[in-house]
Amino acid sequence: MSGALSLSGLVKRFGDEVAVDGIDLEIGEGEFFSLLGSSGCGKTTTLRMIAGFEQPDAGSIHLDGQDLSSVAPHKRPVNTVFQSYALFPFLSVSDNVAFGLKYQSATPADVRRRVDAALDLVQMGKLAKRKPHQLSGGQQQRVALARALVLEPTVLLLDEPMGALDAKLRKQLQLELRSLQRLVGTTFVYVTHDQDEALTMSDRLAVLHEGHVMQVGTPSEVYSQPANTHVATFLGTTNLYDATVTAVGPERVTCTAGGSVLQVDVGSHPAAVGEALSLMVRPERVEVSPTALETGTDTNLLTGSVTTLTFRGAHTAVLVDIGQLTLEAEVANVHGEPPPWLTVGSPVCVRVSPSALRLLPTG
Structure with a gap:
């Protein structure tokens, strides 16, 4: 056969x-x-x-x-x-x-x-x-x-x-x-x-x-x-933004999206300075914390405030207002419910690893 x-x-x-x-x-x-x-x-x-x-x-x-x-x-x-x-x-x-x-x-x-x-x-x-x-x-x-x-x-x-x-x-x-x-x-x-x-x-x-x-x-x-x-x-939930490339390095691309400057690992799509692309990140790849996060070797640290919480059993979907961007993230409900610090209006720190971001052709 x-x-x-x-x-x-x-x-x-x-x-x-x-x-x-x-x-x-x-x-x-x-x-x-x-x-x-x-x-x-x-x-x-x-x-x-x-x-x-x-x-x-x-x-x-x-x-x-x-x-x-x-x-x-x-x-x-x-x-x-x-x-x-x-x-x-x-x-x-x-x-x-x-x-x-x-x-x-x-x-x-x-x-x-x-x-x-x-x-x-x-x-x-x-x-x-x-x-x-x-x-x-x-x-x-x-x-x-x-x-x-x-x-x-x-x-x-x-x-x-x-x-x-x-x-x-x-x-x-x-x-x-x-x-x-x-x-x-x-x-x-x-x-x-x-x-x-x-x-x-x-x-x-x-x-x-x-x-x-x-x-x-x-x-x-x-x-x-x-x-x-x-x-x-089409496949799952994603954050998708209009972005413009401002610098291209051997390992990372710098771009701006909604007033935020973000570092993206170089992917399969070749990027050129000044090019308009789409920037995506899956919600589960976004880290949310009530306090400042250590940068380590990563950049892409942002601050904002929680605007919406949606309980979805294993996790809570969180919408964070970051200046001109609204970012969706997922926070695990480890104890069966959202952590006590996660409330509408609370300030949060957000980290998006450059490896979690992806630049895509527009359209």
Whole structure:
């Protein structure tokens, strides 16, 4: 079983609308790869082209070196799990899983063995005789996964399969699905609009926007080192400011943002004196203290006052007014509630490490 996918110059139009506009992706064998983006970005259309349900207007799709353009959907070594699960209501769990094997030259004993093995993989063996309406949403999803895996696809495509589940169940099943993928070793291509889902499960992910790939990388790379402002704002919460470069050194760039002078570690974007860029920092990378902070080797010490506090369980979101800037930070609720010094109107000292800041191209 291999499963290396190559998408080259992929284009798909629906009338005058360009849904996918020149996508290039390399997905490795046995990789859990996510296509992440908001509604209408082209992620599901891309998935449907891999499955063969849509034909590209340009470009190619290769699986393990084989061009799939002339291969019919039912002959491609891929299978798809949809958000609706599409289980047959009149068939038992076992018969739903076995349905696709009717079209393969498998003996009754082989069918039984493969169905039992697939149900055991998703921990549904004890419910094999139930009908779909007797199952919870999470159990139905497991059956849909078993039905796809029993055919032993080279690539499994998943189109927002957890979209109909509640938040708590989604988090549980995210971990289960990730563990299952590692166990079976099949290449998974997962479509989602949920950033947390993609960050939790993926080996790598591609952020899509208006039919284009904005960035490809590991979850930590895409989150911590976004390629542009769209990726920065789409993935999690971020502080984003207009900035102007005033000096460029071998290790750090000096810039001004809202009247504050800040040092930024040199990143992947080459900066030039006088250039207008966007400056970002994640709230969890901002340190807040009621007293002055020692500089050590860092600079970027600022003072301000707390304007807003929002309790969010494990941490409190803090908005600090710093002259012409409003900076969002996170303070851990170590004792179950915000520390007593953290109140609206209280003066605070803020430190932002140069390594936490990132300069991005504007737009």
